[in-house]
Amino acid sequence: MDTFLRDEDLWALSITVKGRCNCSCSYCHFYSHRDRKEFSIDSSDELYDNYLKLINEIKGNLHKNIQVRFSEGEPLVLGNKIFELSNKMYEITGIEPYVLTNGRLLNKDIIEKSKKNHISAFLVSIENPFDEADGAPKTKEVLKLIKELDSEEVRVLPAIMIIKNNMFKNLLNIADYVYNEIGLLPSFAELTYQAYESPTDEELGELYTNIMIKHL
Ligand SMILES: C[S@@+](CC[C@H](N)C(=O)[O-])C[C@H]1O[C@@H](n2cnc3c(N)ncnc32)[C@H](O)[C@@H]1O
Secondary structure, three states, X not given: OOOOOOOOOOEEEEEEEEOOOOOOOOOOOOOOOOOOOOOOOOXXXXXXXXXXXXXXXXXXXXXXXXXXXXXEOOHHHHXXXXXXXXXXXXXXXXXOOEEEEOOOOOOHHHHHHHHHOOOOEEEEOOOOOOOOOOOOOOXXXXXXXXXXXOOOOOEEEEOEEEOOHHHHHHHHHHHHHHHHHHOOOOEEEOOOHHHOOOOOHHHHHHHHHHHHHHHO
């Protein structure tokens, strides 16, 4: 069967491995309109096994270049179970997944265990340092952690930073701040899903100025 993908394209799959989270970021789309205490969609072992079958199906019949990430609530809340999942993923599909995390539970021990248990990397979400959300980890601490734990063997890298419309005007300052701390930049993202708000004309102008200025 054909897809619209070219051989060199990457098909990135995201798997919900843990419904609960140890943060309570005010803007989180995963919990918007849901009660954090009531809402838990941890994947069952049976569902996980079905994901693995699906991945092999895709790899065998549709597209070979596949990347898998563990995400949703907070994967590291799984404790050591995350290594059972990564090992099983590797045994059955040959893929070493990476983990999208808020970083709160990330430490040296987890990195050491990841080396032996086929986790390829940790992508750590980062708060806008000039607009830290209630309930989220502090930007400075997360950047420090990334700097301490990143290694060739298991990369620990900055992931998504939410930039709200009223912060478009600070985009360059935000980028400078992160780059000065760790020498890398995160991916900047707008709020999505129910949290999305249309920028005003003024905010769009500020976005344009902040992005275009470096091309002049
Ligand atoms: C929902 S979290 C789950 C994984 C993990 N707990 C983490 O913090 O990375 C995944 C990513 O979604 C982003 N996110 C949360 N709410 C969002 C929203 N309303 N719009 C866009 N991205 C959002 C977070 O910033 C985070 O980088």
